Amino acid sequence: AQKVTQAQTEISVVEKEDVTLDCVYETRDTTYYLFWYKQPPSGELVFLIRRNSFDEQNEISGRYSWNFQKSTSSFNFTITASQVVDSAVYFCALSMNTGFQKLVFGTGTRLLVSP
């Protein structure tokens, strides 16, 4: 079975601090995809990144960076110099490469960035 664990329920930081959101996944498949989504208070999911299991290169996009390590089954997300607008719930998700490629979501991490 596939499973995604986000152990951090809620994180509070002060603006300009760096913060890392952890994600650990479980799957027996060799081909799979990992995702991060942001859900602001409005509720609409915002896609941040997709990674396939064969690409372990870390990625940076502006203040966001992702660290994918197959050896530890982790796909962590770091926000550098956090801003108040980063306050949201962040979900890590996993999809297999079979069938309808359904998404399995983690429980989410609520990030609160205070001024």
Add this chain to the structure above:
Amino acid sequence: GAVVSQHPSWVICKSGTSVKIECRSLDFQATTMFWYRQFPKQSLMLMATSNEGSKATYEQGVEKDKFLINHASLTLSTLTVTSAHPEDSSFYICSARDVTSGSSYNEQFFGPGTRLTVL
């Protein structure tokens, strides 16, 4: 990018009534759409997979007679909550799968969600 809309964005209804939620892919055809439910401060839970022209596939524990799904066209899927009760109050989110990209992964695009409150 691909756009998915949901209507209505919020709805309040009385207990015992039925509510229909629409999910539309606006600029692509979606043979597959998904319906999720999200309770406050919880994660998204997949309810069912909707396929155009065929019956929906429901996840374990989801009552198919209570949550009726119809995917009548390549751009529209509907979720009807029948005989709604207060415990059905939740945030319902749909996504549509774009299979035309040509890549190995067919992206899911999410709608903005529908907040259902049953009094």
